[in-house]
Amino acid sequence: KSGVFTYDPGFMATASCRSAITYIDGDKGILLYRGYPIEQLAVQCDFLEVAYLILNGELPTRKQKDEFVSIIKSHTMVHDQLTRFYNGFRRDAHPMAVLVGVVGALSAFYHDAMDISDQYHRDISAHRLIAKLPTITAMAYKYNVGQPFMYPRNDLEYTANFMHMMFATPCERYEPNPVLVRALDRILILHADHEQNASTSTVRLAGSSGANPFACIAAGIACLWGPAHGGANEAVLNMLEEIGDVSRIGEYIKRAKSKDDPFRLMGFGHRVYKNYDPRAKLMRETCHEVLNELGLHDHKLFKLAMALEKIALEDEYFVERKLYPNVDFYSGIVQSALGIPTRLFTAIFAMARTVGWIAQWNEMISDPDQKIGRPRQLYTGTTQRDVVPIDRRG
Numbered sequence: 110k111s112g113v114f115t116y117d118p119g120f121m122a123t124a125s126c127r128s129a130i131t132y133i134d135g136d137k138g139i140l141l142y143r144g145y146p147i148e149q150l151a152v153q154c155d156f157l158e159v160a161y162l163i164l165n166g167e168l169p170t171r172k173q174k175d176e177f178v179s180i181i182k183s184h185t186m187v188h189d190q191l192t193r194f195y196n197g198f199r200r201d202a203h204p205m206a207v208l209v210g211v212v213g214a215l216s217a218f219y220h221d222a223m224d225i226s227d228q229y230h231r232d233i234s235a236h237r238l239i240a241k242l243p244t245i246t247a248m249a250y251k252y253n254v255g256q257p258f259m260y261p262r263n264d265l266e267y268t269a270n271f272m273h274m275m276f277a278t279p280c281e282r283y284e285p286n287p288v289l290v291r292a293l294d295r296i297l298i299l300h301a302d303h304e305q306n307a308s309t310s311t312v313r314l315a316g317s318s319g320a321n322p323f324a325c326i327a328a329g330i331a332c333l334w335g336p337a338h339g340g341a342n343e344a345v346l347n348m349l350e351e352i353g354d355v356s357r358i359g360e361y362i363k364r365a366k367s368k369d370d371p372f373r374l375m376g377f378g379h380r381v382y383k384n385y386d387p388r389a390k391l392m393r394e395t396c397h398e399v400l401n402e403l404g405l406h407d408h409k410l411f412k413l414a415m416a417l418e419k420i421a422l423e424d425e426y427f428v429e430r431k432l433y434p435n436v437d438f439y440s441g442i443v444q445s446a447l448g449i450p451t452r453l454f455t456a457i458f459a460m461a462r463t464v465g466w467i468a469q470w471n472e473m474i475s476d477p478d479q480k481i482g483r484p485r486q487l488y489t490g491t492t493q494r495d496v497v498p499i500d501r502r503g
């Protein structure tokens with residue numbers, strides 16, 4: 110028994126850690142952050158409220174939330190010298206390459222937040238990361254499109270401020286559309302944490318050595334970049350663009366089923382969910398809301414995605430293997446409709462997941478019994494043998 114949940118001994122043996130942050134029931138398609146269903150949090154809360162919950166274990170009171178928001182706003186700017194890092198990148202550098210580099214480099218600036226044994230250091234590094242990821246991500250976009258960086262506006266809430274830093278220019282103010290801000294805020298909530306996924310496990314393993322939080326989060330960003338993980342939302346958009354028309358769906362379904370073809374249906378399947386990913390349902394609803402708000406009822410890719418989903422869910426290959434749409438299947442379409450370029454999707458995933466990574470890292474660091482992670486292996490190499498001097502080899 111772990112808390113109020115009972116696990117069979119086999120599962121207990123495979124579990125990499127104990128955690129009280131996020132609960133997933135993959136068979137039933139259940140996702141809880143600190144006991145609250147994702148369906149309620151995504152509709153009734155905003156991202157910083159959910160971030161407070163994930164970090165602290167309880168939803169904030171109005172006073173606690175106002176204090177938390179004020180702290181985050183005090184860290185939204187980056188050290189001015191950090192802006193020089195961007196000039197070292199190619200203009201067409203992938204935003205995730207920039208994030209890995211710049212977030213890792215935060216450990217070269219914030220020496221007052223590196224001592225992981227000091228709770229104040231742990232708190233301030235958490236606040237800085239949550240506050241600065243949007244700024245760093247928006248700067249990566251601005252650098253890519255050749256526009257000047259926009260300073261944060263602390264009169265705006267978290268997600269609206271990110272959209273300001275993305276879409277405003279010194280010549281044109283960006284007035285955030287509340288429906289679109291709410292949609293992106295919901296996307297951040299849906300991506301905030303997800304138990305021991307590959308990137309979170311990476312952050313935990315890096316953190317178990319005592320590495321500083323900025324380096325650990327940079328490690329998580331690097332892992333999230335992969336197309337089998339956080340890079341899938343970008344891959345879904347590219348896949349839908351390539352399919353192009355409903356008439357070609359059958360060809361791609363056939364390829365996805367073929368053992369001889371490495372192609373997989375991006376945005377489908379999951380290591381844990383063997384039911385519909387609850388986040389995918391919420392993402393599809395959000396997609397409807399955004400497209401309606403923008404008058405894009407006939408959005409080509411959304412209609413293609415829905416047709417693809419319908420065909421796949423009726424195909425015995427996918428049904429037998431319990432392959433359903435996951436969080437990435439619709440998230441790219443929503444972000445594309447919001448005017449966010451495809452290459453930035455995974456960076457926005459990283460922005461949101463930074464909250465979960467920090468909470469999971471803190472939970473591990475705070476465990477008095479915590480030891481350095483040291484996975485073992487089954488050795489499949491040769492048995493012991495002696496070295497032959499090079500002139501007598503071959």
Ligand code: SDX
Pocket residue numbers: 302303305306307336337338339341365366372373374375376377378379380381430432435436437
């Ligand atoms: C995320 O872990 C997390 O929580 C991750 C995440 C999070 O929030 O952190 O949820 C975010 O990473 C979501 C997943 C995003 N990735 C994709 O959408 C990429 C496409 N999906 C696949 O690459 C795949 O489904 C994985 C990587 C997600 C899971 O791969 P597995 O572990 O191989 O899946 P499985 O064991 O369930 O596969 C069972 C069968 C296999 O075929 P058989 O050997 O039984 O014949 O299903 C096949 C797989 O080949 N299969 C697919 C498929 N996914 C699995 N076949 C075609 N298309 C697919 N997408």
